[in-house]
Amino acid sequence: MEILVCAKRVPDTSENEIQLNGAGTDIERDDMVYSVNEPDNYAVEEALQIVARTGGNVTVVTVGGEDDEEILRREMAMGATRGVLISDDTFNGSDGRGIAAVLKAFVQTEHYDLILTGVQAEDGCAQVGGMLAAMLDYPFASLVTSIEVLEGRKLKIGREIEGGSKEINAIDLPCVLSIQTGINEPRYVGMRGIRQVASVPIPTLGASDLGVEPDAVGEVAAKARRVDYFVPPAGKGADMLAGSREEVIDKMMELLKAKGGLN
Amino acid sequence: MARIFAYIVHKSGVADDTAVELPVAARKIYPEQPCTAIVTGWGADLDQVCESLRGTYREVWKIAKEPLAYPNAELIRKALQSVVPAGSILLVPHAHFGVDLSPGLSIRMNAAYVPDVLDIEGVEGEWLKAVRQEFGGQVSTHIRCNLSTGAVLNIRPGAFRPSEAAPATGQVVDKSAEVGALTSRRRYLETIAAETGDVDITRQTVLVSIGRGIGEQENVAIAEDLAEAMGAAVSCSRPVVDAKWMDRSRQVGSSGQTVRPKVYLACGISGSFQHLAGIKGSPFIVAINKNPKAPIFRVADVGVVDDILEFLPALASKVREESCVPGKRGGGHD
Ligand SMILES: Cc1cc2nc3c(=O)[nH]c(=O)nc-3n(C[C@H](O)[C@H](O)[C@H](O)COP(=O)(O)OP(=O)(O)OC[C@H]3O[C@@H](n4cnc5c(N)ncnc54)[C@H](O)[C@@H]3O)c2cc1C
Numbered sequence A: 001m002e003i004l005v006c007a008k009r010v011p012d013t014s015e016n017e018i019q020l021n022g023a024g025t026d027i028e029r030d031d032m033v034y035s036v037n038e039p040d041n042y043a044v045e046e047a048l049q050i051v052a053r054t055g056g057n058v059t060v061v062t063v064g065g066e067d068d069e070e071i072l073r074r075e076m077a078m079g080a081t082r083g084v085l086i087s088d089d090t091f092n093g094s095d096g097r098g099i100a101a102v103l104k105a106f107v108q109t110e111h112y113d114l115i116l117t118g119v120q121a122e123d124g125c126a127q128v129g130g131m132l133a134a135m136l137d138y139p140f141a142s143l144v145t146s147i148e149v150l151e152g153r154k155l156k157i158g159r160e161i162e163g164g165s166k167e168i169n170a171i172d173l174p175c176v177l178s179i180q181t182g183i184n185e186p187r188y189v190g191m192r193g194i195r196q197v198a199s200v201p202i203p204t205l206g207a208s209d210l211g212v213e214p215d216a217v218g219e220v221a222a223k224a225r226r227v228d229y230f231v232p233p234a235g236k237g238a239d240m241l242a243g244s245r246e247e248v249i250d251k252m253m254e255l256l257k258a259k260g261g262l263n
Numbered sequence B: 001m002a003r004i005f006a007y008i009v010h011k012s013g014v015a016d017d018t019a020v021e022l023p024v025a026a027r028k029i030y031p032e033q034p035c036t037a038i039v040t041g042w043g044a045d046l047d048q049v050c051e052s053l054r055g056t057y058r059e060v061w062k063i064a065k066e067p068l069a070y071p072n073a074e075l076i077r078k079a080l081q082s083v084v085p086a087g088s089i090l091l092v093p094h095a096h097f098g099v100d101l102s103p104g105l106s107i108r109m110n111a112a113y114v115p116d117v118l119d120i121e122g123v124e125g126e127w128l129k130a131v132r133q134e135f136g137g138q139v140s141t142h143i144r145c146n147l148s149t150g151a152v153l154n155i156r157p158g159a160f161r162p163s164e165a166a167p168a169t170g171q172v173v174d175k176s177a178e179v180g181a182l183t184s185r186r187r188y189l190e191t192i193a194a195e196t197g198d199v200d201i202t203r204q205t206v207l208v209s210i211g212r213g214i215g216e217q218e219n220v221a222i223a224e225d226l227a228e229a230m231g232a233a234v235s236c237s238r239p240v241v242d243a244k245w246m247d248r249s250r251q252v253g254s255s256g257q258t259v260r261p262k263v264y265l266a267c268g269i270s271g272s273f274q275h276l277a278g279i280k281g282s283p284f285i286v287a288i289n290k291n292p293k294a295p296i297f298r299v300a301d302v303g304v305v306d307d308i309l310e311f312l313p314a315l316a317s318k319v320r321e322e323s324c325v326p327g328k329r330g331g332g333h334d
């Protein structure tokens, strides 16, 4: 099976405290630690496990800039056959629809049986996969937590629904699936693995290589635009316990007793 | 002015809570414009839902089709495309179903899409201003959304509190005939219920709940030890389950269990809305997190900025110390 995985490089929220810049136009990006968007990594692992069973190749694609190449290398170190960077100044300011339009153009220059995205990007809207499917007129399923390859160009997939239950569907190939965390255990990538792919060339494609319509991308095409960032209002806000750890624990003990927290 | 529609999620003949929340969001877009409910489904359940909505909506559009007996977003997208006029605004609850339905629907309708809308600050010309969050709720953003070709807005459940709106006496309009044959390349087969584990966290009065901040599997024992001392049980957030450090039956949240404890200790949990969605019944929430800006402190009653790997063992030994020596109070509390 030929599988395409769409991946994005995002600020890693478990490594950074997200702060605003002075003007509120962006988050503070100096010294930011970036990584592969968490569910995208699960998507790559799932693709690798599928081709290990059925044969085929895994391509990882990202729409971004030069800096984003590092995540392609990381996913190649995991075992992806190749990475493709799609980059063009005309893409700047694209919303999810614009990114999906670029990915659609790329998919149409190649042949894929299965396209995987993550459920949602850390700084995203859980939209690119569903939009891409609609643009390609492929069937789509979101929040996928299991994939089984059936005979006759079909998959049996599990989707997560409310309350931890799972909805089982049959879906025809080609299709687009958005992958939820926990579907597998992504393999570990060490520095050695990264070094082994360090010099593999990564092709970069632009708008003209893919035949992307200029009016389908960028700020002009965006129907939704982020205006600014701000710190959400505090709400009622917690009563913060201050003092030494011993003092805090004493106060906490009183509260727990009063609220029935000690059985 | 575009028409506004509310997509009604329902189950076993009962409309979801969001059915009374979506009109509140609609009034923030166009205060004077009534909002029309759209309900898809089949059989007596569907009729029952439509009937129940007549008190909230002046008009309820019913789409009754046998293939819609199970809410398959691929089919519902087609049905909605047939009945919703071009340029309309459609409101959908932002939960598992809405995430499946809406992005593709916005493409099919050539409409703008904004998911997980928390607030709406009004409309200026053809631009709607909405509030969202990014990075797990650490920062908020204003989004400008162009309404000129319509919009699909996914509304966060619970974000728009229903007020006492004037009760409507709505009529049900059957739109089924406008929808053609429905087939899909994705077919629903069955639903597998959530696994149950050794401990039923939904029945506990005190929960020590751990998040990604617990760091590694070995550290789960720290929380288990505290829970044992307190007579509580351990629950967790999703990353702990994804990493296979705890059983799925221990997960609190929209895709896990809904818990109603008296006291909830959130330890190394950032406080994403999907996690908070699983905490009901207004428990006393204590948050322990090393990041003073963690969103959990906005909803907790009491907060402590500390490292859980050190704080939890210290708390456990204090709890043990007090319960072992009856009558003795440890330390001063000034
Ligand atoms: C469709 C969907 C459904 C979802 N359903 C659920 C669900 O049911 N339940 C759920 O929980 N999530 C769910 N999620 C995931 C959710 O969005 C968050 O990613 C998740 O809740 C974050 O878990 P966390 O708070 O443990 O981790 P993080 O957000 O990574 O937060 C970890 C926190 O620990 C703190 N910390 C780190 N180390 C320490 C330390 N040593 N001491 C003290 N504090 C420390 C950090 O400051 C941080 O605040 C869902 C997501 C999606 C898209």
Ligand SMILES: Nc1ncnc2c1ncn2[C@@H]1O[C@H](COP(=O)(O)O)[C@@H](O)[C@H]1O
Residues within 6 Å of the ligand: A006, A007, A008, A037, A039, A040, A061, A062, A063, A064, A096, A099, A116, A117, A118, A119, A120, A121, A122, A123, A124, A125, A126, A127, A128, A129
């Ligand atoms: N710029 C991008 N390049 C490649 N894939 C992307 C990009 N943006 C989003 N995606 C994919 O779409 C998923 C959902 O992202 P989003 O809709 O932005 O929340 C991500 O998990 C990725 O798999």
